[in-house]
Structures are given as C-alpha cells and as structure tokens.
Amino acid sequence: MIRIDLPTDEKTIRSLKIGDEVLLNGTIVTARDAAHKYMISEKPKDLEPLLKNGVIYHCGPIVKNEKGVWSIVSAGPTTSIREEPYEADIFRIYKVRAVIGKGGMGQKTLDACKKYGAVYLHATGGCAAEIACAMEEVLEVRKLEFGTPEAFWVIRVKDFPCTVTMDSHGQSLHEKVLDDSLRNLKKLTV
Amino acid sequence: MNSKDLESNLLELIRRTSTVLPPDVVDALKAGYRREKAGTAAKTAFKSMLSSTELSLRDSVPLCQDTGALVWHIHYPDGEPLLAVEKAIEKAIAKATGKYFLRPNAVDSISGKNSGNNLGEGAPVLYFHPWKKKSWEFNLMLKGGGSENCGIQYKLPDGKLNAGRDLDGVYKCVLDAVWQAQGKGCGPGVICVCAGGNRDTGMAFAKQQAMRKLDDKNPDPELAKLEAKLTRDCNKLGIGPMGFGGKTTVLGVKIGALHRLPACYFVSIAYMCWSCRRCTMVISGDRVKYVQ
Numbered sequence: 001m002i003r004i005d006l007p008t009d010e011k012t013i014r015s016l017k018i019g020d021e022v023l024l025n026g027t028i029v030t031a032r033d034a035a036h037k038y039m040i041s042e043k044p045k046d047l048e049p050l051l052k053n054g055v056i057y058h059c060g061p062i063v064k065n066e067k068g069v070w071s072i073v074s075a076g077p078t079t080s081i082r083e084e085p086y087e088a089d090i091f092r093i094y095k096v097r098a099v100i101g102k103g104g105m106g107q108k109t110l111d112a113c114k115k116y117g118a119v120y121l122h123a124t125g126g127c128a129a130e131i132a133c134a135m136e137e138v139l140e141v142r143k144l145e146f147g148t149p150e151a152f153w154v155i156r157v158k159d160f161p162c163t164v165t166m167d168s169h170g171q172s173l174h175e176k177v178l179d180d181s182l183r184n185l186k187k188l189t190v
Numbered sequence: 191m192n193s194k195d196l197e198s199n200l201l202e203l204i205r206r207t208s209t210v211l212p213p214d215v216v217d218a219l220k221a222g223y224r225r226e227k228a229g230t231a232a233k234t235a236f237k238s239m240l241s242s243t244e245l246s247l248r249d250s251v252p253l254c255q256d257t258g259a260l261v262w263h264i265h266y267p268d269g270e271p272l273l274a275v276e277k278a279i280e281k282a283i284a285k286a287t288g289k290y291f292l293r294p295n296a297v298d299s300i301s302g303k304n305s306g307n308n309l310g311e312g313a314p315v316l317y318f319h320p321w322k323k324k325s326w327e328f329n330l331m332l333k334g335g336g337s338e339n340c341g342i343q344y345k346l347p348d349g350k351l352n353a354g355r356d357l358d359g360v361y362k363c364v365l366d367a368v369w370q371a372q373g374k375g376c377g378p379g380v381i382c383v384c385a386g387g388n389r390d391t392g393m394a395f396a397k398q399q400a401m402r403k404l405d406d407k408n409p410d411p412e413l414a415k416l417e418a419k420l421t422r423d424c425n426k427l428g429i430g431p432m433g434f435g436g437k438t439t440v441l442g443v444k445i446g447a448l449h450r451l452p453a454c455y456f457v458s459i460a461y462m463c464w465s466c467r468r469c470t471m472v473i474s475g476d477r478v479k480y481v482q
C-alpha cells in the first residue's frame with residue numbers, strides 16, 4: 001500500500017504504475033456530470049486553488065445535514081467514462097493529479113495522464129459504506145444548486161483505498177482486460 | 191390494512207433493501223473471493239465488497255450511494271383498491287429519502303432539477319399483479335444508474351454477432367453484452383435476460399429476473415441449461431470483478447421468455463450490479479414478514 005498525501009506533486013504521481021494500491025490522505029473534491037460540464041464551460045477561477053495538484057472524485061454521495069454540519073453517509077464511485085469528453089482538459093486547466101472513479105476512462109484521458117502527469121485511480125464500486133468511513137470531514141460544498149449528488153463536495157479523507165488502473169506511462173489495466181477478454185470471447189463464439 | 195402501519199412497514203422494506211445485501215448474494219461474493227488469487231486486484235475488490243457490506247448492515251447505511259430507481263412488483267388480492275397503496279408507497283419513499291436510506295435520484299429531464307424526494311414522472315416504477323391469494327407481496331429492487339447504463343436490447347437476427355432467432359442467438363447477445371460492459375456495471379453482476387416480448391415489456395421482464403434467488407432453478411429446462419452455460423462462459427471472459435481481470439465476471443445469468451410478434455425477436459438485457467439489492471415484504475392479515 002502506497003500512502004499519498006494531498007496535495008501531491010508530479011514526481012509522486014509519475015512514480016505510480018498500474019496495479020499499485022494507494023491510500024489517499026488529505027483533501028479531495030467530488031465532481032461528476034454537471035460539475036465537469038461547468039468546469040469546462042465556465043472555467044471558474046475559484047476552483048483552481050482547490051484542484052491544483054489535487055484529486056477529483058467521480059462521486060455523487062448521500063449526504064446528511066445535522067444542525068448545519070454536513071457529513072457523508074454513503075460515497076462509492078460513479079462510472080467515469082461519462083466524463084471522458086472533459087477530463088483531459090481538466091488535467092490541463094486545473095493541474096489535477098488524479099481522478100478516482102470506476103470503470104476506467106478512454107484514450108484521450110490516458111494520453112492526458114501521460115502528457116500532464118496524472119493517474120486514474122479505481123475505487124471499488126458499491127463499497128460506499130467503507131469509503132464513507134475514510135471520509136473524516138466535509139470541509140465545504142460548492143454549487144449546491146446542482147443538487148446534492150452533483151455538487152462539489154470538498155472532503156478531508158484518511159486512508160481512502162484505491163488501485164491505479166491507468167498510469168502516466170500510457171498503461172491501462174482496462175485496455176489489457178479489454179484485449180484479453182476479446183480473445184476469450186472469440187474462442188467462445190468461433 | 192391501516193395506512194399508517196403500511197407506510198411504516200414500507201419504510202422498513204426500503205431500509206432493508208437499501209442496507210442489507212441478500213444472503214445468497216453475500217454467499218456468491220464469498221465464493222468469488224475464495225476463487226481469486228491472493229495479491230490480485232480482484233481479490234482486494236471482493237474483500238472490499240464483503241467488508242463494506244458488513245458495515246452497511248451494522249450501521250444501517252446504504253450499500254451503494256446510488257440507491258437507483260425503485261422498482262416494485264406487487265402481488266395483491268384480486269379486487270383490492272390500489273390507489274391508497276400507491277400513496278403509501280410514495281410517502282414511504284419520501285420518508286426514506288429524508289432518513290438517508292435513499293439518495294435523491296429523480297431528476298427532471300427538461301429542467302435538470304432534482305425533485306429531492308425520489309418522486310417524479312415515472313418514479314417510482316410500480317407493477318401490480320393480481321392473484322387469488324389473500325396476502326400482499328411487495329417485491330422491491332433498487333436498480334442503480336451505473337448498471338442501468340450497461341443494459342442493452344438486441345434485435346435478432348443480428349448479422350454482426352452471427353446470431354439467429356433461437357437460443358443460440360440469445361447466447362451470443364448475452365456474451366456480447368457482458369463483454370461490452372467490461373467492468374462498468376460494477377461486476378460481477380447478475381445478467382437478467384428476456385427472450386421475446388416487445389421493446390418495453392422485454393426490458394421490464396428482463397429486469398424482473400433480478401428478483402430471482404441466485405441459486406434458484408429455471409422451471410424451463412432449456413432456459414436452465416442456457417443459464418448454466420452462460421454463467422460458465424461469461425466467467426471464461428476473464429473480465430473479473432470491477433473489470434480488474436479475474437475468475438468471476440458474473441454472479442449468475444437469469445433468463446425469462448415472453449411470447450413475441452412474428453416479426454420481432456428482441457433479446458433484452460438488464461445488467462444488475464454485484465450489489466443486487468432486493469427484498470420482499472409479505473403481509474398476511476396483520477402479520478408482516480421480510481424475506482431476502
């Protein structure tokens with residue numbers, strides 16, 4: 001298990017390779033469909049310090065508000081491929097060092113990981129309770145008007161477990177599994 | 191049935207469906223964990239699934255933050271009034287959302303606004319089936335968005351798959367669908383299939399297969415054989431849990447069949463994720479029982 005403290009740096013991220021299991025510590029920001037569209041179309045400057053050398057988490061959590069204090073009830077990853085049109089530009093504009101999600105992302109994102117020094121981290125889908133336990137505090141929320149699943153939740157995490165499945169050297173576990181499974185499929189349907 | 195009692199019973203049904211993974215699914219995950227090699231991402235994934243499931247049960251928190259769409263199949267005594275039951279279901283859903291058993295998941299497709307309470311046009315999804323018994327049976331499943339996006343409907347014959355209008359064609363469609371999904375539906379999933387039906391009924395009946403226990407046996411011997419073969423062969427794809435590569439790509443394949451139009455042969459596939467959330471509430475007189 002490799003411990004990564006956030007904010008991180010390019011050198012640390014470029015040292016990671018596919019298959020590495022990491023534990024994230026520090027601040028992450030959730031961003032999914034509405035948030036990605038907003039980041040690319042509006043390019044809000046106020047998000048830059050939050051995201052620089054930081055981590056985006058593809059997640060629409062279930063959140064609780066008790067006496068004005070937010071906490072996370074359940075927070076597993078959402079399917080990342082929906083953000084494929086945006087992610088490369090997010091790496092470029094905001095200098096994000098990793099995205100956490102599930103299901104992997106495509107060639108455009110993989111190329112951007114190599115070009116800008118970033119990785120894709122896979123959290124185990126559906127392990128929402130376990131991941132919520134790694135979420136110590138909701139520091140703030142932005143764009144709550146997007147709805148609670150779609151807002152930017154700024155969260156301090158401790159030992160958030162994930163696996164590197166796309167690294168900054170052009171390697172993708174998803175591509176490997178796609179190719180291997182296609183060979184197996186051909187054997188079955190010959 | 192007293193409506194306040196019904197509402198609180200329905201709330202409990204929703205809570206259980208959202209936070210307690212059925213025992214047959216837990217057993218299948220344990221078997222999957224045992225099959226994987228130590229030190230692999232697949233083994234770690236199964237370990238996380240099992241421990242997160244334990245946490246949800248212990249703390250009564252949703253198994254998955256995407257509590258999905260609520261799909262109800264309700265068997266009721268023929269002739270009983272239903273509107274009050276619908277109202278009680280809606281109230282229970284709104285309450286469950288307020289208690290964080292459900293994420294607000296109903297988004298207006300025109301305005302983009304989240305309704306906040308899981309109610310909206312087409313939400314919840316209710317199917318009422320009259321029967322001769324005097325008891326009521328509420329079957330609830332939560333069907334998340336990630337797996338929903340992996341659903342697909344084929345039209346046979348399919349030239350690209352070399353699939354004809356027969357069970358061999360169905361076989362090829364299912365393999366193709368599972369291969370296309372890779373890890374995106376949160377595998378290892380339960381592949382729910384309907385051979386036949388129309389565009390709408392086919393998909394609904396496919397999804398209904400998710401209510402079946404993993405270790406049940408299809409009463410039709412041909413479909414039972416196909417289910418077993420497809421389970422084995424989908425696992426031979428080696429996609430593994432989460433698409434990490436591994437020995438378990440599916441927890442099972444469940445196939446139903448409907449009569450079809452002569453001109454149509456649809457193969458509808460509803461992909462149910464590993465967090466196969468389902469629960470049944472039986473109300474018989476004043477006795478209430480929850481079964482998973």
